[in-house]
Amino acid sequence: MSSYPRIAVIGAGLAGLTAAYRLQKHGYDVQLYEARQRPGGRVLTTYEGEGYEELGGKNFNNAGAPVCSLRLMHELRLEAQTADLNFNALYVNKNQLTPAFALLKNFQEPADFLGHLEAIAQQGKNLQEVIDAVFPNPDLNQFFASVMRSYEGSDPCSLEVSCYDTLHMLYSLFKARVTQFAAKGWESKRKT
Numbered sequence: 001m002s003s004y005p006r007i008a009v010i011g012a013g014l015a016g017l018t019a020a021y022r023l024q025k026h027g028y029d030v031q032l033y034e035a036r037q038r039p040g041g042r043v044l045t046t047y048e049g050e051g052y053e054e055l056g057g058k059n060f061n062n063a064g065a066p067v068c069s070l071r072l073m074h075e076l077r078l079e080a081q082t083a084d085l086n087f088n089a090l091y092v093n094k095n096q097l098t099p100a101f102a103l104l105k106n107f108q109e110p111a112d113f114l115g116h117l118e119a120i121a122q123q124g125k126n127l128q129e130v131i132d133a134v135f136p137n138p139d140l141n142q143f144f145a146s147v148m149r150s151y152e153g154s155d156p157c158s159l160e161v162s163c164y165d166t167l168h169m170l171y172s173l174f175k176a177r178v179t180q181f182a183a184k185g186w187e188s189k190r191k192t
């Protein structure tokens with residue numbers, strides 16, 4: 001028992017966990033509350049057999065200076081994996097590996113995609129129905145369903161249709177990266 005006041009920390013994502021850990025180390029009596037069934041927030045590792053996949057945050061890039069994160073990792077005796085990353089992310093579905101950039105190859109983007117999504121959203125009951133209507137291709141469908149699941153922390157079946165704008169934002173980011181790397185000729189480099 002300490003003489004410090006009790007402190008409630010809301011949310012067991014990286015910020016809440018770190019705050020609670022630091023406060024506790026300084027002798028405060030901390031109570032951490034989390035709405036979900038698991039800690040981690042937007043950081044989530046899924047395991048499949050002996051493999052694993054990070055569905056949320058995982059990278060520190062060397063453009064910034066993640067001093068606090070690295071200090072915390074050092075303190076907790078965690079090891080960072082260092083890698084030189086090209087945009088060679090692989091989308092894994094039932095043991096089949098698809099380069100993420102290949103997913104968009106056969107997708108015909110509607111002229112006013114955001115407006116198109118909005119119109120579909122008005123008729124749907126949940127975000128999965130919007131994803132189903134926009135991305136009939138099974139790989140693309142599952143890719144964006146899992147992106148939305150990890151971003152929002154809930155299955156698209158239980159997400160409001162109003163999340164269509166987040167779907168659009170994540171689609172645009174993904175497309176921008178694909179375009180950027182295609183322009184650098186990464187795809188042809190990879191084949192050689």
Ligand SMILES: Cc1cc2nc3c(=O)[nH]c(=O)nc-3n(C[C@H](O)[C@H](O)[C@H](O)COP(=O)(O)OP(=O)(O)OC[C@H]3O[C@@H](n4cnc5c(N)ncnc54)[C@H](O)[C@@H]3O)c2cc1C
Pocket residue numbers: 010011012013014015016033034035036039040041042043055056057058059060150151152153
């Ligand atoms: C797909 C994806 C990839 C990412 N990649 C990177 C990356 O490579 N590098 C990077 O630096 N960042 C990345 N990020 C961002 C990074 O994951 C987040 O910035 C970080 O995890 C946010 O931590 P947080 O604690 O602030 O919030 P969150 O992780 O969102 O945690 C908030 C927690 O609070 C809980 N909560 C909310 N309201 C309540 C309430 N009322 N009561 C109780 N609990 C509540 C939530 O359930 C959640 O667990 C990525 C994010 C995603 C989704």
